[in-house]
Amino acid sequence: MKTAKGKGAARPSKESLKPVDDRKVGKRKASGKPxxxxxxxxxxxxxxxxxxxxxxxxxxxxxxxxFRKTFKAENPLxxxxxxxxxxxxxxxxxxxxxxxxxxxxxxxKRKAEYEKLIKAYEKKxxxxxxxxxxxxxxx
DNA sequence: ACTGTGATTGTTGCT
DNA sequence: AGCAACAATCACAGT
Numbered sequence: 389m390k391t392a393k394g395k396g397a398a399r400p401s402k403e404s405l406k407p408v409d410d411r412k413v414g415k416r417k418a419s420g421k422p423x424x425x426x427x428x429x430x431x432x433x434x435x436x437x438x439x440x441x442x443x444x445x446x447x448x449x450x451x452x453x454x455f456r457k458t459f460k461a462e463n464p465l466x467x468x469x470x471x472x473x474x475x476x477x478x479x480x481x482x483x484x485x486x487x488x489x490x491x492x493x494x495x496x497k498r499k500a501e502y503e504k505l506i507k508a509y510e511k512k513x514x515x516x517x518x519x520x521x522x523x524x525x526x527x
Numbered sequence: 528a529c530t531g532t533g534a535t536t537g538t539t540g541c542t
Numbered sequence: 543a544g545c546a547a548c549a550a551t552c553a554c555a556g557t
Contacts, residue, residue: 443549446537456551469551473535480536499538 439512441505444498447491451483452476 445453455476459466466472480488 443537443539443547445549446539448536448538449550452535453550467553468533469553470534472551473533475535477535495537502539 444502447495451491
C-alpha cells in the first residue's frame with residue numbers, strides 16, 4: 389500500500405486528466421521577471437493588520453469545505469491535505485454549473501460580507517490615520 | 528516548540 | 543487588462 393505520508397501526493401496514476409499547471413503555491417513566478425513588482429517591501433516589516441478581513445472563500449473553497457468532511461468521512465486514514473485538494477478539484481470540475489450554483493451563491497454572499505468588512509476596515513484605517521494626524525498636529 | 532509547506536481553484540487587488 | 547498572491551485545511555518536517 390502506499391503510505392500516504394503527507395507530502396507524497398497519493399495519486400500515482402491518471403495523469404492524463406490532470407491539467408495541473410506548475411503554479412506551485414508559494415513561489416508563483418509566471419514571467420521570468422526576477423523582481424516581482426508586487427513583492428512585499430523587504431524594507432520595514434510589512435506588518436499585517438490583524439483587523440484586515442481575509443479574502444472570502446471562493447465557491448470552490450465553500451465546496452471544498454464540505455467536501456473535506458465527506459472525504460475524510462470516507463477516508464479517515466487520509467491525512468494529507470493535498471489529496472483532499474486534488475480530489476476536491478477533480479470533483480469540482482465534475483460538478484455542473486447548476487451544482488456549483490449554491491456554492492457560488494454562498495461565495496457571493498461571502499463576498500458581499502467581505503466588501504462590508506473591507507469598508508469598515510478602510511474606515512478604521514482612515515480613522516487611525518486621522519488620530520495620528522491629530523496627534524501630530526497637537527504637538 | 529513553532530512555522531512553513533504541500534495541493535486544489537477562485538477571487539481579489541494592484542500595476 | 544493581466545498577473546500575482548492569497549483564501550482553508552492538517553499533518554509532517556525542518557530549524
